[in-house]
Amino acid sequence: MKANQPAIGIDLGGTNVRAAVVDASGSVLSSYRQPLGAKRDPQSVLDLVCQAAHQAMAQAATPAEELVGVGIGVAAQLRGSSGMVAVAPNLGWREVPFGAMVAKDLGRSVRVVNDLEAICWGEVAFGAAHGFRDVLVVFVGTGVGGGLVLDGQLYQGASGVAAEIGHVKVFPSGRNCGCGGTDCLEAYLGGANLSRRLREEAEAGWSELMTLAKADPAAIHPGLVEQLHAQGDPRAKQLWSELAELFGTVLANSVTLLNPSALVLGGTVLSGCPRLLDLSLVVLRRQALAVALETLTIKPASLGDTAGVIGAADLARKDN
Amino acid sequence: MKANQPAIGIDLGGTNVRAAVVDASGSVLSSYRQPLGAKRDPQSVLDLVCQAAHQAMAQAATPAEELVGVGIGVAAQLRGSSGMVAVAPNLGWREVPFGAMVAKDLGRSVRVVNDLEAICWGEVAFGAAHGFRDVLVVFVGTGVGGGLVLDGQLYQGASGVAAEIGHVKVFPSGRNCGCGGTDCLEAYLGGANLSRRLREEAEAGWSELMTLAKADPAAIHPGLVEQLHAQGDPRAKQLWSELAELFGTVLANSVTLLNPSALVLGGTVLSGCPRLLDLSLVVLRRQALAVALETLTIKPASLGDTAGVIGAADLARKDN
Numbered sequence: 001m002k003a004n005q006p007a008i009g010i011d012l013g014g015t016n017v018r019a020a021v022v023d024a025s026g027s028v029l030s031s032y033r034q035p036l037g038a039k040r041d042p043q044s045v046l047d048l049v050c051q052a053a054h055q056a057m058a059q060a061a062t063p064a065e066e067l068v069g070v071g072i073g074v075a076a077q078l079r080g081s082s083g084m085v086a087v088a089p090n091l092g093w094r095e096v097p098f099g100a101m102v103a104k105d106l107g108r109s110v111r112v113v114n115d116l117e118a119i120c121w122g123e124v125a126f127g128a129a130h131g132f133r134d135v136l137v138v139f140v141g142t143g144v145g146g147g148l149v150l151d152g153q154l155y156q157g158a159s160g161v162a163a164e165i166g167h168v169k170v171f172p173s174g175r176n177c178g179c180g181g182t183d184c185l186e187a188y189l190g191g192a193n194l195s196r197r198l199r200e201e202a203e204a205g206w207s208e209l210m211t212l213a214k215a216d217p218a219a220i221h222p223g224l225v226e227q228l229h230a231q232g233d234p235r236a237k238q239l240w241s242e243l244a245e246l247f248g249t250v251l252a253n254s255v256t257l258l259n260p261s262a263l264v265l266g267g268t269v270l271s272g273c274p275r276l277l278d279l280s281l282v283v284l285r286r287q288a289l290a291v292a293l294e295t296l297t298i299k300p301a302s303l304g305d306t307a308g309v310i311g312a313a314d315l316a317r318k319d320n
Numbered sequence: 321m322k323a324n325q326p327a328i329g330i331d332l333g334g335t336n337v338r339a340a341v342v343d344a345s346g347s348v349l350s351s352y353r354q355p356l357g358a359k360r361d362p363q364s365v366l367d368l369v370c371q372a373a374h375q376a377m378a379q380a381a382t383p384a385e386e387l388v389g390v391g392i393g394v395a396a397q398l399r400g401s402s403g404m405v406a407v408a409p410n411l412g413w414r415e416v417p418f419g420a421m422v423a424k425d426l427g428r429s430v431r432v433v434n435d436l437e438a439i440c441w442g443e444v445a446f447g448a449a450h451g452f453r454d455v456l457v458v459f460v461g462t463g464v465g466g467g468l469v470l471d472g473q474l475y476q477g478a479s480g481v482a483a484e485i486g487h488v489k490v491f492p493s494g495r496n497c498g499c500g501g502t503d504c505l506e507a508y509l510g511g512a513n514l515s516r517r518l519r520e521e522a523e524a525g526w527s528e529l530m531t532l533a534k535a536d537p538a539a540i541h542p543g544l545v546e547q548l549h550a551q552g553d554p555r556a557k558q559l560w561s562e563l564a565e566l567f568g569t570v571l572a573n574s575v576t577l578l579n580p581s582a583l584v585l586g587g588t589v590l591s592g593c594p595r596l597l598d599l600s601l602v603v604l605r606r607q608a609l610a611v612a613l614e615t616l617t618i619k620p621a622s623l624g625d626t627a628g629v630i631g632a633a634d635l636a637r638k639d640n
Contacts, residue, residue, distance in 0.1 A: 077611045086611050134478040146577075150470055157579025158454040159615040167609045168573040171491045179609075250573075253488040257466075257574060259477025289487045289499075291397045291406050295479040 006062055007320075008053055009313030010072040010102075012045070013115060014090030014142060019052035020306065021060035021067075022313035026126030028306055030059035042096045050105045070110045071316030072102060073118025073308045075143070080160040083112040089178050090142075111316045113156070115308055116163065119301070120147020121154050122311025123264050128302040132262035136254055137301070138165055139267035140247075143178070144186040148258070154315065165254060166190065170246045185250050189243055191269045195221050208233055226273040240276050247276075248283020255296060256289040266301025326382055327640075328373055329633030330392040330422075332365070333435060334410030334462060339372035340626065341380035341387075342633035346446030348626055350379035362416045370425045390430045391636030392422060393438025393628045395463070400480040403432040409498050410462075431636045433476070435628055436483065439621070440467020441474050442631025443584050448622040452582035456574055457621070458485055459587035460567075463498070464506040468578070474635065485574060486510065490566045505570050509563055511589045515541050528553055546593040560596050567596075568603020575616060576609040586621025 004024045011018045020031040032055035034048060049072070057064060076088035083099015099112040113121075120137035129135045129149070137147040144166030148155040156162050166186035167179055177184035177193070187193050199217045202210040208228055213219040228236035255263065270277045285293060303310060324344045331338045340351040352375035354368060369392070377384060396408035403419015419432040433441075440457035449455040449469070457467040464486030468475040476482050486506035487499055497504035497513070507513050519537045522530040528548055533539040548556035575583065590597045605613060623630060 077609075079611075132478075150475060151473065153471065155470060157612070158452075158581035159579060159611065161609065161611050162577065162579040164576050164579075164609050164612070167576050169569050169576075169607045181607075249489050253570075253573065254577060256484050256487050256489075257482065257577065259479060259482040259484075261478035287489045287501075289397075289481065289484050291399075291479065291481050292477070292484070 005066055005068040006060065007069045007071065007313040007317045008056065008067050009118070009309035009311065009316070010049060010053060010070070011115060011118065011308035011312065012049060012072060012074045014075050017045070017048050017052050018305070018309055019049070019056040020309035020313065021056050021062050022310055024317065026122075026310050026314065028310065029062070030056045031306065031309065032056040032059060040091045040093075042093060042098060042101065045091065046098070046101050046105060049102060053106060064106065064108070067108070069313075069316030069320045070102070070106055070108060071118065071312030071314070072099070072110060072112050073115040073312045074098065074112060075115045075145075077164070078112060078114055078160045081111075081156070083110060085112075086161075109319075111312070111319050113154070113312065113315055114145070114147070114160075114163075116145035116147040117154060117156065118147075118309075118311035118315065119266070119303075119307040120149060120163075120264075120311065121315050122303050122307035122309075123301055124149045125314045126303065126310055127307060128264045128299040129262045132260075132297070134258070134260045135262045135264060136163075136258060136260045137264040137266070138251065139265075139301070140189055140191070140269040141267035142192045143190045146254075150258070165250065168250050168253075170250065185246060189247055189269070191222060194243075194269070198222065198225065206235055208235070221272075222269050222276070223272040226275055229275050240273075240279055244276060244279035244283050248280040249287050251280065251284045252287030255284070255292050259292045259295075261295060262297045262299060264299050264301050266307075271300075325386055325388040326380065327389045327391065327633040327637045328376065328387050329438070329629035329631065329636070330369060330373060330390070331435060331438065331628035331632065332369060332392060332394045334395050337365070337368050337372050338625070338629055339369070339376040340629035340633065341376050341382050342630055344637065346442075346630050346634065348630065349382070350376045351626065351629065352376040352379060360411045360413075362413060362418060362421065365411065366418070366421050366425060369422060373426060384426065384428070387428070389633075389636030389640045390422070390426060390428060391438065391632030391634070392419070392430060392432050393435040393632045394418065394432060395435045395465075397484070398432060398434055398480045401431075401476075403430065405432075406481075429639075431632070431639050433474070433632065433635060434465070434467070434480075434483075436465035436467040437474055437476065438467075438629075438631035438635065439586070439623075439627040440469060440483075440584075440631065441635050442623050442627035442629075443621055444469045445634045446623065446630055447627060448584045448619040449582045452617070454578070454580040455582045455584060456483075456578060456580045457584040457586070458571065459585075459621070460509055460511070460589040461587035462512045463510045470578070485570065488570050488573075490570065505566060509567055509589070511542060514563075514589070518542065518545060526555060528555070541592075542589050542596070543592040546595055549595050560593075560599055564596060564599035564603050568600040569607050571600065571604045572607030575604070575612050579612045579615075581615060582617045582619060584619050584621050586627075591620075
């Protein structure tokens with residue numbers, strides 16, 4: 001039966017492309033990952049994406065004609081279900097018809113979703129949120145992104161850009177975000193922006209942080225502040241407290257607005273900074289509507305790096 | 321055919337109860353409203369609700385057995401679809417099985433929803449948001465409430481308390497909200513809390529406001545600040561600017577998170593303070609994700625006081 005045939009899931013991030021052949025139970029039969037090179041133009045990236053897909057198919061000994069569908073999660077804001085990438089900041093793209101390009105190259109229709117939508121669907125279908133019908137997934141890695149499953153369905157919004165929680169505005173102290181705006185949550189919490197701020201503060205005199213980085217500004221990352229926090233460093237405590245207030249309040253407001261049954265949290269900044277995460281959850285519990293908290297389950301993401309390809313493959317399967 | 325028979329819609333607010341017989345096209349065949357008295361215990365309110373329902377049925381010459389269903393919107397946080405009222409601050413209720421009480425009295429099953437959910441559904445089914453599938457409705461009256469229709473369906477959340485936008489947190493200056501928390505949007509923008517603040521400020525020396533109220537603190541309401549704003553009063557300008565920043569940012573963050581196709585705004589504070597509304601929309605447009613704004617239509621609510629009964633009746637009809 002067609003529904004049991006494998007599908008291919010592709011995760012196109014800001015650094016790597018990963019392709020995997022995934023069966024109907026969410027098991028990864030083969031996976032192939034390669035870094036994006038310096039050339040980020042659509043044609044160069046298309047070539048890498050299709051190479052990765054063919055490598056994964058070859059590894060799983062699954063010819064293209066046996067695949068039930070192709071799904072791609074892209075770190076981008078998309079235009080509805082058209083496969084058109086409106087803005088992909090990490091790739092430097094604007095208005096690229098990437099879905100159509102991949103479909104032409106692979107010779108079959110392709111479902112393009114946001115990378116966090118793919119991860120969210122993966123975690124709901126086969127991961128931490130399995131069995132939950134109303135789920136908010138938030139990942140804090142290089143950037144800050146979210147995905148929503150509502151009433152059991154992936155919720156993409158009117159034009160396909162729902163759940164952009166990284167661009168929710170926090171209090172106005174004026175930090176710039178990669179989206180061109182100021183005071184987005186991501187401007188404070190996203191790993192790239194946070195690391196830049198930490199480098200600035202280390203160079204401006206946060207000597208404990210600079211020492212921990214062995215005087216190499218390029219080695220500074222949020223995990224070092226987590227270490228300083230564990231040692232009782234007052235500046236680390238103040239910074240984590242400030243960021244927890246922001247992040248916890250944004251999570252709380254999302255819970256108040258959406259009343260999800262599950263909140264799934266993941267990404268390298270959160271997994272690398274458990275104290276920051278714990279402090280944020282204290283703020284969340286203080287700030288969210290009490291009756292919405294009563295029925296909320298909070299869980300760490302469970303599929304790791306493969307959530308995106310698993311989710312993208314399963315979304316493609318649902319289309320066919 | 322049963323689906324064309326009228327349904328009864330009831331709107332139980334903090335001040336009045338309104339019952340209406342509504343046909344399948346959303347037309348109000350009869351409507352009866354009465355104020356709630358000083359006695360707010362569940363049995364007293366039940367008696368008034370059932371009286372109003374019988375009055376409306378009598379006016380429309382529609383016997384109970386011809387009704388296709390009964391729907392009630394209550395200004396309360398509910399426990400899922402059970403008809404259980406978890407918290408109704410204006411009525412002073414906690415854990416009241418109001419749906420079951422009304423069903424027993426009227427002799428038929430009853431659908432109980434939040435008052436803003438009923439209004440939201442009314443505006444989507446027959447009002448300002450007709451034809452839109454992803455809609456956020458926000459009303460600023462005595463309190464601040466919201467309703468969500470996502471993918472064409474009323475979205476109530478995992479436990480029935482979604483869209484409580486009045487309790488989204490804003491920047492921490494410490495104002496108390498009727499929910500027991502601090503810094504909810506409603507603590508700043510809700511008509512009851514805002515009027516209290518204005519009375520305090522008038523008594524503490526805002527002489528222009530006190531003069532406009534003819535020295536009667538009880539006559540102070542947000543519309544007077546709107547008048548002062550039109551006259552260029554600097555304090556009115558500062559206050560409206562502060563509130564617009566809060567309200568516009570909360571609206572923007574909701575648009576960023578949900579990517580709705582329509583945002584419908586209503587309620588006495590907004591209809592009475594068009595300058596405050598305009599300033600808030602400027603902030604919304606500055607703060608929301610650009611690609612989500614592109615596809616957003618912003619409209620005033622169009623059904624007035626009858627949105628709640630029309631929506632409640634139609635939701636009851638959908639159940640049958």
